[in-house]
Amino acid sequence: MTTSFYPPQRTLMGPGPSDVNPRVSQAMARPTIGHLDPMFVAMMDEMKELLQQAFQTGNQLTIPVSAPGSAGMETCFVNLVEPGDTVIVCQNGVFGGRMKENVERCGGTAVMVQDEWGRAVDANKLEDALQAHPEAKVVAFVQAETSTGASSDVKTLVELAHRYDCLTIVDAVTSLGGTELRVDAWGVDAIYSGTQKCLSCVPGLSPVSFNDRAIAAIKGRKSPVQSWFLDLNLVMGYWGQGAKRAYHHTAPVNTLYALHESLVILHNEGLENSWARHRLHHNALKAGLEAMGLTFVVPEAERLPQLNAVTIPDGVDDAAVRGALLNDYNLEIGAGLGPMAGKVWRIGLMGYAARKDNVLKCLAALDEVLGRINAPVNNGVAVSAALAAYK
Amino acid sequence: MTTSFYPPQRTLMGPGPSDVNPRVSQAMARPTIGHLDPMFVAMMDEMKELLQQAFQTGNQLTIPVSAPGSAGMETCFVNLVEPGDTVIVCQNGVFGGRMKENVERCGGTAVMVQDEWGRAVDANKLEDALQAHPEAKVVAFVQAETSTGASSDVKTLVELAHRYDCLTIVDAVTSLGGTELRVDAWGVDAIYSGTQKCLSCVPGLSPVSFNDRAIAAIKGRKSPVQSWFLDLNLVMGYWGQGAKRAYHHTAPVNTLYALHESLVILHNEGLENSWARHRLHHNALKAGLEAMGLTFVVPEAERLPQLNAVTIPDGVDDAAVRGALLNDYNLEIGAGLGPMAGKVWRIGLMGYAARKDNVLKCLAALDEVLGRINAPVNNGVAVSAALAAYK
Incomplete structure (x- = not known):
């Protein structure tokens, strides 16, 4: 009650707040x-x-x-x-x-x-x-x-x-x-x-x-x-x-x-360079998520690079997955909002969070957690698909 | 334009923001x-x-x-x-x-x-x-x-x-x-x-x-x-x-x-201890200001310890005094607001700023600056009056 608050060091890949530089x-x-x-x-x-x-x-x-x-x-x-x-x-x-x-x-x-x-x-x-x-x-x-x-x-x-x-x-x-x-x-x-x-x-x-x-x-x-x-x-x-x-x-x-x-x-980065960076890491994240078999909510032409909403596979416990990512990996991804609650995850790649190490961390963690709870996705392929997309 | 902003280290004794712990x-x-x-x-x-x-x-x-x-x-x-x-x-x-x-x-x-x-x-x-x-x-x-x-x-x-x-x-x-x-x-x-x-x-x-x-x-x-x-x-x-x-x-x-x-x-300080600390340093500041001949705007019985409004002596240039305090001492005191602009100074003793070293710094600086511009106050007595009030 009377002591300072020391927050954990999370990786913030939800809908915001995003990782602070x-x-x-x-x-x-x-x-x-x-x-x-x-x-x-x-x-x-x-x-x-x-x-x-x-x-x-x-x-x-x-x-x-x-x-x-x-x-x-x-x-x-x-x-x-x-x-x-x-x-x-x-x-x-x-x-x-x-x-x-x-x-x-x-x-x-x-x-x-x-x-x-x-x-x-x-x-x-x-x-x-x-x-x-x-x-x-x-x-x-x-x-x-x-x-x-x-x-x-x-x-x-x-x-x-x-x-x-x-x-x-x-x-x-x-x-x-x-x-x-x-x-x-x-x-x-x-x-x-x-x-x-x-x-x-x-x-x-x-x-x-x-x-x-x-x-x-x-x-x-x-x-x-x-x-x-x-x-x-x-x-x-x-x-x-x-x-x-x-x-x-x-x-x-x-x-x-x-x-x-x-x-x-x-x-100093340059505004257009920042836009391009968000697109680059989105493409890699997308390659990894799709290799696992996860599908995006938004059609490709209308999709934001910085906010990646994917459908939660049938039978998968939304809260259990997000809880494991948070507790085991200190990784926050976003829940669905309003009528999409429980149906989608929102993976943010915003600002300082739009980095290669975050993309790979997120894919590896999601892969392991979904495998652990036996979700119907392809495991073990997400990171290599993302790495291929970076080439 | 494209570099970080490094603010100076001020002593904040205006109406707020006050010194941050x-x-x-x-x-x-x-x-x-x-x-x-x-x-x-x-x-x-x-x-x-x-x-x-x-x-x-x-x-x-x-x-x-x-x-x-x-x-x-x-x-x-x-x-x-x-x-x-x-x-x-x-x-x-x-x-x-x-x-x-x-x-x-x-x-x-x-x-x-x-x-x-x-x-x-x-x-x-x-x-x-x-x-x-x-x-x-x-x-x-x-x-x-x-x-x-x-x-x-x-x-x-x-x-x-x-x-x-x-x-x-x-x-x-x-x-x-x-x-x-x-x-x-x-x-x-x-x-x-x-x-x-x-x-x-x-x-x-x-x-x-x-x-x-x-x-x-x-x-x-x-x-x-x-x-x-x-x-x-x-x-x-x-x-x-x-x-x-x-x-x-x-x-x-x-x-x-x-x-x-x-x-x-x-x-951890205790709420009533904090109230008493504001009163203590107010009393010392007041002793110093009054020894110089400055007068308070508010009658003693209705006066806040943490916000000390004093009348600017006739003929003294408000902005010049506050400017010298800021530029020479990194000390901020407050200007008058609304119809009191140019007529009063507001000296804050709030929170972490309510400290003995701040009281003495403020009095010494104000004393020197007013002496420098030849204001009609008693110089050289403020700090000793404050120290006496602490005894």
């Missing part, structure tokens, strides 16, 4: 300074530029919200949705459902466009909804569905929304840093992400970015933003340009050190 | 594990007990909100205030004004009871307001006004509110761990705090506690909570009892390690 942990432990200290303000300016690079945007309003990804989602909705607004939400997994909750709590009406879980968002269905709802003001969807591993085509969906004069809100929690994302080139109006996925940072912050069109919508609101904490009119006063910062809330100083370090690492 | 920084750098990991869940259970001790409560719903103190404030208001509700807000500084903003953004009506900035909340004025507004549902006030250093009498104000059948929301951001606070004995219904003040933890979390009466009010709401992220009905599913936790958002794992460590430190 040791440089990030060290950065976070550096001395706390004031949130209005000139040295801190200079770091904030650097952070904004690094975030702009990661998002591939020139948007001035590109900042980390001082709370986890769910608060980043809420930041987008409470600032852009007013009572009475219609928002088209494309749902193909758990997080589209959370968007619906957000719309309704803002007093808006959510028009749901349902896609099969495990598939990308269908642009044709979105167009039908846009035609049926000319009153719609916003289209919202998830680029990288963490609950299934499906990747949706942001560029096409945003173009379509703009053709019907809608703003777009994009969930990039699991995509940022791990898979192609170009906010400006694709015209995304508002986007949010998280730090604990492909950025290899600790959880607790939510990078967001808003373009001029989104800012104009916020400034033109008829009603005040319902959240004081997430009101961008106020947050901009602290994260604005120049040396003069207005106190809004106390920034999570040390977690921001961590994010800064993770963005420096990403910058 | 090095044990806390080390705890935060420990390996990240999953937010549903059984080891993490066990740590969460310990954390709840430690928070209950710090708040002096048996309230089951005693948890850290995954965002800074402003979000803790918003958690209290969005869960307890519904559209059309009347809330009496006692304002004696900046943070009462922020409470008003919260009430209004929840669709409530704020009845403001104004007290002089730098004074405690006046129970008589509150009673007048309670009599004039029998429709009031909630009374909200700040125990420890960080903008002025005034301490209000929680026990008396809560008793009064209950006599008129109101719930109470208390801001304990700057008081928790530093000055007497007894949630159960005083009957507080809902309370929020921050980690970056007298707990000596990094900023980024907001401990909150709700009693059964407050929970009944939340469960009996007619309208949904407007924030998804801060909806306690959902948050309780993750922070609830037992091994089964429902995923709500990804907890800020490493910052929670930090808070756990700071609560272990507080527990």
Whole structure:
């Protein structure tokens, strides 16, 4: 009760948090300074530029919200949705459902466009909804569905929304840093992400970015933003340009050190190199999993490299396998979420976790554990298939 | 641009963040594990007990909100205030004004009871307001006004509110761990705090506690909570009892390690010993400041030990003094906030910063800097007056 907590050293290959780069942990432990200290303000300016690079945007309003990804989602909705607004939400997994909750709590009406879980968002269905709802003001969807591993085509969906004069809100929690994302080139109006996925940072912050069109919508609101904490009119006063910062809330100083370090690492690796690295290790993991006979939930063309959802073979005890991986190997893989609970495993290859040693460790461990409980898969072939894929 | 950020080692004697105990920084750098990991869940259970001790409560719903103190404030208001509700807000500084903003953004009506900035909340004025507004549902006030250093009498104000059948929301951001606070004995219904003040933890979390009466009010709401992220009905599913936790958002794992460590430190010191330590060092700081001729903003009987607001002598350049302290001594003291900007300094003695060496460093540095710019105070006497007060 009265002693320090020493966590075990896990390998984090679930849906996030992912393995944190040791440089990030060290950065976070550096001395706390004031949130209005000139040295801190200079770091904030650097952070904004690094975030702009990661998002591939020139948007001035590109900042980390001082709370986890769910608060980043809420930041987008409470600032852009007013009572009475219609928002088209494309749902193909758990997080589209959370968007619906957000719309309704803002007093808006959510028009749901349902896609099969495990598939990308269908642009044709979105167009039908846009035609049926000319009153719609916003289209919202998830680029990288963490609950299934499906990747949706942001560029096409945003173009379509703009053709019907809608703003777009994009969930990039699991995509940022791990898979192609170009906010400006694709015209995304508002986007949010998280730090604990492909950025290899600790959880607790939510990078967001808003373009001029989104800012104009916020400034033109008829009603005040319902959240004081997430009101961008106020947050901009602290994260604005120049040396003069207005106190809004106390920034999570040390977690921001961590994010800064993770963005420096990403910058030095190169964004496209990071995307390619995620793809490389995904291909090897996929070769190993398929050699064992495991099948992916998502069709290949719509599959995210960083979140690999595979179907649990019939008769296999989900919890027993994950428990053995955790207790015997200190390896965390993810359970299924919502209606997929007990039916799939989600194997993350995010950020620092997207490494060859992790791929081989995961395959060897899964192979041994499934063999031990006599699951109907091909044992002993996964690692060599992955190694062959690396050649 | 592409290099790591190395902050200077400051001494933090402003209004917070305060000096972080090095044990806390080390705890935060420990390996990240999953937010549903059984080891993490066990740590969460310990954390709840430690928070209950710090708040002096048996309230089951005693948890850290995954965002800074402003979000803790918003958690209290969005869960307890519904559209059309009347809330009496006692304002004696900046943070009462922020409470008003919260009430209004929840669709409530704020009845403001104004007290002089730098004074405690006046129970008589509150009673007048309670009599004039029998429709009031909630009374909200700040125990420890960080903008002025005034301490209000929680026990008396809560008793009064209950006599008129109101719930109470208390801001304990700057008081928790530093000055007497007894949630159960005083009957507080809902309370929020921050980690970056007298707990000596990094900023980024907001401990909150709700009693059964407050929970009944939340469960009996007619309208949904407007924030998804801060909806306690959902948050309780993750922070609830037992091994089964429902995923709500990804907890800020490493910052929670930090808070756990700071609560272990507080527990081992003893809560009342911590209160006494803040008082001890306050008395020495006060002796030194008064020997120089500086005067306190708040009358002695209403003064917080951990936040010392003193009037800037006529003709002294506020920014030049704080700049010299920061640049020459790596010492941060706080500027005035709102209408007190440029008129007062706020010297914090919070948590790990409430130490003899900090008191003497601050007095010696302030003495030298004020002497250097030829301010109208008695130089050369502050440190010896403080040392005499320690005897």
